[in-house]
Amino acid sequence: MIAFASPGLAATLLIAPVFGILPSYYALHTGVTLLQIGGAFLVARIADALIDPAVGILSDRTRTRLGPRLPWMIAGAVLAAPAVYFLFLPPPDATATYFLIWSTAAMFAWTLLTIPHGAWAAELSDNYDERSRVFGVKNVLAQIGGFGFFLLPPLLAPFTGTTEIAPSTMWALVIALWVLTPLSLLWAALRSPGHGGSPRQSVLARASFVSILRSIAANKPFLSFVVITILGGVAAGMGTALQFLFVQDYLKLGPSFFLVAVVGSVAMIGSTPLWLWASRRFSKHRAWAVGLALGGVVSLPLMILQPGPQSLIPLLIVMVMSGVTQGVIIPLPAAVLADIADYESWKQNTSVMGNYFSFLVLISKITAAVGTSAALFLSDILGYAPKAHGPANAVALLTPLVIIPAALHLVAAVLVWRFPLDRRRQAIITRRLTERQARAERLEAAG
Secondary structure: OHHHHHHHHHHHHHHHHHHHOHHHHHHHHOOOOHHHHHHHHHHHHHHHHOOHHHHHHHHHHOOOOOOOOHHHHHHHHHHHHHHHHHHHOOOOOOOHHHHHHHHHHHHHHHHHHHHHHHHHHHOOOOOHHHHHHHHHHHHHHHHHHHHHHHHHHHHHHHHHOOOOOOHHHHHHHHHHHHHHHHHHHHHHHHHOOOOOOOHHHHHOEEOOHHHHHHHHHHOHHHHHHHHHHHHHHHHHHHHHHHHHHHHHHHOOOHHHHHHHHHHHHHHHHHOHHHHHHHHHHOOHHHHHHHHHHHHHHHOHHHHHOOOOHHHHHHHHHHHHHHHHHHHHHOOHHHHHHHHHHHHHHHHHOEEOHHHHHHHHHHHHHHHHHHHHHHHHHHHHHOOOOOOOOOHHHHHHHHHHHHHHHHHHHHHHHHHHHOOOOOHHHHHHHHHHHHHHHHHHHHHHHHO
16 A cells, blocks of 8 residues: 555655745745736646546556556656756746746646546545545655655755755755656556556446536536535635745744644644544545534634744644644545546446546646635735735735635535435445446356
């Protein structure tokens, strides 16, 4: 399982700075404005997201000695090598177009690494609770990759003299990705359970793109999942886009940003067993709903923090609580989506796992892009100015950082609570799929 999950560590190490750091990093280290970055970010993410369904379809249709998933992940690793160099090491005169081109390339590489990997994870087990465990292991390693980026500044501090995120941090990130990405893929290829693709794939028809769109339109659980993912994704994108500015520019705690990011990530990962227990005790969707509801509340104390070192401890406390509530997204949403894909496979007798995970990545990219761009646009329109001070500056930053995401989380929690696919219904679907597979195997054996 660790070998299987290891490529997620490198993939998240690649993507975490794109959403969480780069917009603010470009604003502080190049001549690009927040408004220009917001526009370029939105265009790049939507253009890249349109490619995702094709990756899912091709992954489902691929038949090689390495399986259907691994060849596409190797292609992503190859593309990532030049993309991360140019994206994370921008020249001082970098433009919005420069950011647009190289962020699109890096995101496409991430797509090739993650969509096949997610479909592969869903195919390792069809058990309701085991799927949560599989995605728990996979996404814990992914989260380690995410907060691994924030460990780079303190590790480099003896050589750089600072714990702030600087160009030296970006150099270390590029080197780490050049090493980890190919090594983790090699380990997965040699030691993982299978090479991707469940036994059922051989007896399921290959769905066309048109039939996939039609089935999605008629799949009510998936449409509900899409709405929930949009609300949660926009909220997460808004908060992530402005966190760096909030800590470094507003609270004046730049040297402690790595600590803020790490404690939140550690709390997020450490809470995974809690959410797995809750999903077994109650159900996936009920545990997910509770996590979303709490996530909409725990960030509200950020609104009363004032600039200065006295806010560091309260900020760390809020980040720990927020990390615990965000831990629900490590094992549960992807496991719920795998159940939805099984439901669709049962209805249509087609292989759709890669397609559904491509739609998940597509939705995640679009919502993160919309959330990030909306946060940057709103903060700019409301009058936030980097390195400025005053109550008006605080309102311009905290409205898109805290208030709007909290409202979106609460609405999403209500929708998740009413989700229709529970443990009993998923068990029925699994039994019927297994019976169908057994009949197909008997017919094949009979000649």
